[in-house]
Amino acid sequence: MLRSLNLNLSGGIHIQMMERQSGIFIGERNVAIGWSSHGKENSVIGNISGQSNLLLNNISILNDPDLVDTPIDDRDINISFENPGDENTTTNINLEGINVNRIEQNSSIFLGKAHVNGMDANQKTNTSQGAVLGHNNQQLSNLNLNNDQDLVDTFIDDRDIKVANVEREI
Template identity: 35%
Template structure:
């Protein structure tokens, strides 16, 4: 049930094909995102391809011999202060929405949005990167990714995240 004073018309058609890490699609009268964190490390020997693509006679080598792989220290301090406000009437109206691809830390927000404390850290090794589009052809490639770190992708994220949000009613 919607809070008093808020009326929202959601889309008739919503199509989302691909959403990567720490991404969001928020649709509504009031969207609150508070303290969203995502941390990742990936090794990909072969990346993504578009539809109807051809890959032939490829050699891919990804060597990642780390002593310490992706130590993550995420000690965030979240401080939320709420402010009570009079209800606000929000109207959202459209026929449809098509989101083909959202990469990391991307967002689509429709309506009254309040966002704080959103972070994303990523380390990626790809011997072959992403190939977008249709009818791509790759042939006879040699791809080598040699990543021998002692400490790989040290992520140290200790920050203070504050936000002031209005609460309806």
């Protein structure tokens, strides 16, 4: 069996922001089975990034009086089979560098052979304004309200059967 990975990364990996359930996989054999990520987030303003941002005289109010808040049922069944591989592969990857500004939720970057199964992310997010990105943004005298009057909020029923067939070397 001939199986080889030649990875030449001369510059490096630079990441500015990664969200939940994200990843960077580098190698000859990347196996990720049964990923799960669940949650609820309330944010009135959200993330602020960049340079010279000005927020002045803001009033932020968050009111979330749920009787039951984010019940999660995540009874996954993860099954992985490893089968003998018969591939003769040679992989050459030459990169000067990897630059990532932002990886959103449930996203990945793969270099090399990857077997990914079962990635799931469930989330409820309330944002009155959202993210502020960039340079020289200004916000003056804003009023941000978030009112979430649910009796049962964000019921997540994520019962999956996840089956992966992964080849392996003999």
